[in-house]
Amino acid sequence: MRVLGLIPARGGSKSIPRKNLVDLGGLPLIQWTIQAALGSGLKRVIVSTDDDEIAEISQSLGAEVPFKRPSDLASDLTLSIDVVLHALDVLEEEFDAVMMLQPTSPFRTAFDIESAIKIIDGASSVISVVPVEGTHPARMKFIEDGVLIDPPFAETIENMPRQELRPMFIRNGAIYLTRISELRNRTFKGTLSRALIMPKERSINIDNSFDLALARVALTNGML
Secondary structure, X not given: OOEEEEEEOOOOOOOOOOHHHOEEOOEEHHHHHHHHHHOOOOOEEEEEOOOHHHHHHHHHOOOEXXXXXXXXXXXXXXXXXXXXXXXXXXXXXXXOEEEEXXXXXXXXXXXXXXXXXXXXXXXXXXXXXXXXXXXXXXXXXEEEOOEEEOOOOOOOOOOXXXXXXXXXXXXXXXXXXXXXXXXXOOOOOOOOEEEEEOOHHHOOOOOOHHHHHXXXXXXXXXXX
């Protein structure tokens, strides 16, 4: 199966300046993803960026940067699907699927990448998820005028043990593997999506400075 590994890494970031190059364990953040991708069976590993420094560092680490992403696809409002479709249009190469690997999920491994590829047979996509555990939706509330309101899916008994709630999962942002035909329909999920369940420690998604601090603590304390 010909799978393109695509790492989206724009230069701008409001939450953490130059986030994709911020230090994590002595390495620029993007290096964690590039190393995992290059250690897997992906056909090609490319970085889509608008930033010259990110492009230079990515190439020095062994990733391809075959084009510079246009500025209109590098804003806070840019959709990931448009970044992927732009890459496919520019490359003009035949692939069966694209695996989008966001640098903000640094602890996904080559093993996770290979595991996703192995289970896509018969499916439109494979998306990585992590158990929600204690933050189960059945425990959540709406607030109206300062009053807690139970949603329709609330737990049947207050303070139910977590073990009695039906397990639920949330996307962790680490892996989106999607067939080309589904991407052309502007969807990562498609009609049938398989789950790649990842452990909590490899599901840290660095969106803000707290997440970055958590990732650094996890590394320092050998939690990975």
